[in-house]
Amino acid sequence: MAVMNPPVEQAADEAAAAPQVSLEAYLERHAAHFCEWVEGEVIPMSPISLDHISATDYLSLLLRIYFTFRPIGRVIPAPFVMRLPAFPNRRREPDLQIILKDNPGTLTETYMDGPADICIEVVSAESVARDHGDKFEEYEKGGVREYWIVDPIRSEGRFYRRSDEGIFLRQTEDAEGFYRTPLLPGFALHVPTLWQDALPDPIRTVEAVKALLNEP
Numbered sequence: 458m459a460v461m462n463p464p465v466e467q468a469a470d471e472a473a474a475a476p477q478v479s480l481e482a483y484l485e486r487h488a489a490h491f492c493e494w495v496e497g498e499v500i501p502m503s504p505i506s507l508d509h510i511s512a513t514d515y516l517s518l519l520l521r522i523y524f525t526f527r528p529i530g531r532v533i534p535a536p537f538v539m540r541l542p543a544f545p546n547r548r549r550e551p552d553l554q555i556i557l558k559d560n561p562g563t564l565t566e567t568y569m570d571g572p573a574d575i576c577i578e579v580v581s582a583e584s585v586a587r588d589h590g591d592k593f594e595e596y597e598k599g600g601v602r603e604y605w606i607v608d609p610i611r612s613e614g615r616f617y618r619r620s621d622e623g624i625f626l627r628q629t630e631d632a633e634g635f636y637r638t639p640l641l642p643g644f645a646l647h648v649p650t651l652w653q654d655a656l657p658d659p660i661r662t663v664e665a666v667k668a669l670l671n672e673p
Contacts, residue, residue: 530557541599
């Protein structure tokens with residue numbers, strides 16, 4: 458039996474008639490389940506891949522170790538909501554948020570009220586347009602100081618830093634593939650490591666961070 462797609466007009470009418478979800482309902486029922494909220498619509502994130510999990514876990518570990526030796530902030534993984542005052546009808550859940558102690562926003566028990574200092578998104582097949590488009594614009598206009606886009610599919614890292622004019626400017630790694638940021642003194646991310654089949658284990662990661670920071 459053939460299955461017919463609904464006419465375009467019908468599909469548009471159905472989409473327009475889709476019930477809007479209040480912020481309260483989103484926070485209560487959806488935020489903890491890797492969903493974002495955009496203009497009253499709940500946007501579920503698609504299932505992630507092993508590459509996505511590996512890259513996110515490694516970055517989270519690397520940053521947690523860094524903050525152990527340099528307690529100037531913390532890293533928070535998704536699902537954790539970020540509210541940008543510039544976009545009151547949207548709530549995002551970056552894969553990782555870096556929030557420094559001098560951040561002027563308010564870190565509550567359940568969400569970040571204000572822009573994180575650094576937002577990190579690890580790209581999946583379905584999130585390319587969102588990570589490079591919608592979120593780029595929101596994080597830039599919303600006051601995020603740096604935006605890192607890590608793409609395991611294309612083995613590409615893009616690092617953007619907000620200028621004094623409020624514009625994201627792309628930054629480059631050094632000749633050895635390290636990315637450094639003034640927001641994290643002494644920290645260096647070796648970008649090519651992210652594309653390895655087997656990422657460094659926790660012991661090697663601790664030793665690498667200690668070497669960067671000249672810790673015994």
